[in-house]
Amino acid sequence: MSHAGFSSAWRRWTWRGLAGAALTLLLWLARLLQLAPGHAPAPQPTVTILVWHWPFTAQPPELSRNTCAAYGLSHCQLSTNRSLLARADAVVFHHRELETRRSYLPLAQRPRGQPWVWASMESPSHTHGLHRLRGIFNWVLSYRRDSDIFVPYGRLEPRQGPAPPLPAKNRLAAWVISNFHERQQRVQLYRQLAPHLRVDVFGRASRRPLCPNCLLPTLAPYHFYLAFENSQHRDYITEKFWRNALAAGAVPVVLGPPRATYEAFVPRDAFIHVDDFGSAFELATFLTGMNESHYQRFLAWRGRLRVQLLADWRERFCAICARLPHLPRDQVYEDLDGWFRG
Incomplete structure (x- = not known):
């Protein structure tokens, strides 16, 4: 390269370098102005x-x-x-x-x-x-x-760390009910189940009311909980499912919206739906005849998920x-x- 060509290239490189340095300086000054007390971003309104x-x-x-x-x-x-x-x-x-x-x-x-x-x-x-x-x-x-x-009344969230151990499961099925009316579908189903399935009934409608702090410890030893809603409507899944069953560590037997609705909230093998059986006798036979390995599959979700109640x-x-x-x-x-x- 000739001396003239070298000088021209040098000037072009120098001006580009100076321009880049000036731009960097301007951006730095702008950032300082943004951080200055008089130029702080407007606070988000409450x-x-x-x-x-x-x-x-x-x-x-x-x-x-x-x-x-x-x-x-x-x-x-x-x-x-x-x-x-x-x-x-x-x-x-x-x-x-x-x-x-x-x-x-x-x-x-x-x-x-x-x-x-x-x-x-x-x-x-x-x-x-x-x-x-x-x-x-x-x-x-x-x-x-x-x-x-x-x-919702509750949801499942990713669990951090291992799941706490459940107490020994030495009882079969429980149900907590405050308002017992024969016309309700849940009461009619209970009447059909009772001759074939031992169900311990608690709550104001029974002779065994529970204090608020007694609920989960009382239900934890049960294999199954009858999470029967008081009425059947779209998406109506209440604390009977989230707290009384899942949070207590019992497998919910659900009467409420269709199975697909429950599956939108929890894994399909986290509950038992009454609609999957042709009669109360079939349901009772399924519950009483379940072996331990089969039962544990209904609790497998607890290793990776936890219940978050939304009751406040x-x-x-x-x-x-x-x-x-x-x-x-x-x-x-x-x-x-x-x-x-x-």
Whole structure:
């Protein structure tokens, strides 16, 4: 290369190097400005969810600005202070208090465009008065998978570490029931099973009530638990399945929605569905004749999964914040009764 060519190449390389260094310097200065106190990114605004009345009690639990942070939602605040109605990001109403007229809807004071949430974890068979709520609510919070805010009674999560050992299984089947009515399908099925299967019955409807802290230790020695729902509806799988059976370490025998619904939540070999049998006698024969190796297959999921119960209403209401950015603002349930019973 000639001297002139070398000089030209040198100049081009030098200018490129200087330009690159200048760009790096500018980016560094911009980053410093972003980090400077006067140029800090705007903080994420806190979302306020007003709980108009707390479910099943006149004395709501203590709430703080960090209540939802315990569930991984740091910019979400629950409040029962009704003076916040005008500026709450959403207001949630639990149906039982509306149904029994222990609470009311502040329709005349409702700010324009404010989303209202209807909340219930009861089945349609035990939900009344929905015809009075046409055209009021924008979103629904319930156990139904097609809810705007879907909150199941429980779920399975990956387990960290080995599963805790279960106590010795020296009893066959248990059932806890509070309301015993002959017209219920679960009671009729129990009547058919009883001559062929020893079932120990606990709860307010029996002569053996259980204190809250006694429930799981009492049920743990049983091989099977009759997780019979009080009514059969879409996605209606309650604490009878999640807590009384799975969390206690008993294999659930389920009466509720179809098998496919349960399989959307748990492995197909984690439960026994009554629909898989032609009669109560066939079911009883299957349960009483099961050997130990077969039984252990129903508990195999415990080695990799654990039960997470979702029974706290604070966690349920905080879930509104997680869904808030994804929910349609212009949606209105014109026929809430038709949707819930559909």
